[in-house]
Amino acid sequence: MILDRRSFMEGVPMLTMAGMSAQGAAPKKSQYYVMEQFFMENGPQPGRFHEFCSKGLVPALERLEKMPALVMEAVMAPHMPQAALIIAGESYEQLKGVAARLHADKQFKQAHDAWESGEPPYQNSNAWFLEATQYSPEFKPLEKPLAAPRYFELRVYHSPTWRQLALLHERFAGPEIKIFHRAGVHPILYSTTMFGPDRPSLTYVIPFDSLAAREKAWAAFGADPEWAKVRKESIDKGGQISLRIQISIYRAMPYSPIR
Template sequence: MFIQIRKRPVLLLCVALLWSAVCFQAVAAPKREFYQLKIYHLKDQAQEDRLDAFLKNAYLPALHRAGVPKVGVFKPAEAAATNAATAPEKLVYVFIPYASVEQIFKVETEVTKDQSFASAGKDYLEAAHNQPVYQRMEVVLMEAFAGKPLFTAPKLKAPAAERIYELRSYEAATEKLHENKIAMFNNGEMEIFQRLGFNPVFYAQVKAGGKMPNLMYMTSFDSKAERDARWKAFGDDPAWKKMSAAPEYANNFLRADIYLLHPTSYSEI
């Protein structure tokens, strides 16, 4: 009986130490961020100019006041056709990182109550039905991968007009195959990108969007030439060749869409 009484405090101490270790790991591990990607579809330069003015002078400052530290704004890098009738659709991509999904709703509520935002963004917010600032807008909601829970603003050296941000979208045939592709990233593919100097901005699973099941990620480069060289090195990398040939990762994506973008002069990422 005496021995049992003495063992109990020791057992409780061991449990307490184990629980403390678990709690420490939970605290130490960064919480995975959530991202909004807003894609504006525009018909002409007039809409693009109005949208730029809204984003630069009203929306980004309002997001900052509501607690969002950095926002990325990007446009397609491909040169537009000179003939207006055959010119590609104008697009603007706005990448907004949030600490949590709850923060998204909190920030959106605060922005709507921001009087400075209402004043600076009046042309956009009160646009007439026959003079809209955009043709349509898409919103994609994403959660960061466990292997890269926080986004990174790359430290590129080239002028903004020369930088290339590559946004990729990977759709899968089934949810199971989609999860398998995410596991591939978390189990080594992201490490290859990092080692080869791809300057990753984010990797994330799409939680809501027009293409599902889907994941998206963004890498960045000082130039198109550097981007091409990095991808050649990636294709030749022994670790990638081994991983891509592994049977457990076979057929884990159905379609890949690639978008080469330049940051705007007022982009913060």
């Protein structure tokens, strides 16, 4: 993990290459993401996490690398309370390097040590290394942030094989995105899981101004007649290309660079 001195990034290269060979070489301008979920107990753990992120992690990222980051708290998820963090980089080397630079930074180290001292800061965590798809938009803060932090829906689609994942990407990159945009669904990233649980999988994140806006957008998507046609064609071509879908809804924290 980015936040762990014993970074999981050390184990990524070989697995990343295995994934790339299954879906083709990565384009030179690909962005990569580290995504982490922190599962906590009710009590002081959520407050301690946000204290650390707002005063330690986010200022350090701005000071050292100016890397795009999204820090969120779950509002609907299998485990509550929960927080999630996504940090974007231009390369694996940059993300690996920032983990080392963070822990060499005095201010970050003080905040991190305070977060980890005393009672455990969280129960457990998951981490992913994600590669942006060629059709993924740029992951960056809004030029004019909204008055209130947005909601973010995290969706993970698990495919049986890398071949079927490629077909899933093909569907998303073609007709599905057009239907999304008509309905008011505008993801800020699409990615392939290169390291993490339940590979192969497609992970994407969608912002909404409100939960009501989310309901309206997904209702419009489901009612679009082209979606039924696209889904049938997809199944006819590749079978059930997504076996399982995991959905969690978060809200960005006020201090999050992307919110």
